[in-house]
Amino acid sequence: MRSKNVSIKFTVGFTVALLVLLMLLQGVLGLAFAQRVMSEVEGVSLRDARQQAAIGENMHQMEINRSQILQALQHNPATSYAKMHDHPLSVNSTAINDNTAKLQET
Secondary structure (H helix, E strand, C coil), X not given: CHHHHHHHHHHHHHHHHHHHHHHHHHHHHHHHHHHHHHHHHHHHXXXXXXXXXXXXXXXXXXXXXXXXXXXXXXXXXXXXXXXXXXXXXXXXXXXXXXXXXXXXXX
C-alpha cells in the first residue's frame, strides 16, 4: 500500500512540475513573440517617418522652385519690378536648376 502513496505523490509532483515548466515555456515564447512584434512595428514606424520626411523635403524644394520662377518672371524689363532686382536672372535660374536636380534624385 505504501508504494501506491509514493506513486501518487510522484505523479502529482511530476504533473505540477510539468505544468509549471509548460507555463514558463509559454511565458518565454510570449515575451519573444512580443519583442519580435515590437521590433517590426518600430521598423514600419521608422520607414513611415522617413517617407514623410522625404515628402516634406520634396514639397519644400517645389516651393523654392515656385518662388524662384516668380522672382525670375519679375526680371521682365517691361515691368517696373525689374528695376528692384539687383542681381542677374542667372541667380534665379541656377537656384531653379539646383532644386530641380534635387527633386529628380528622389
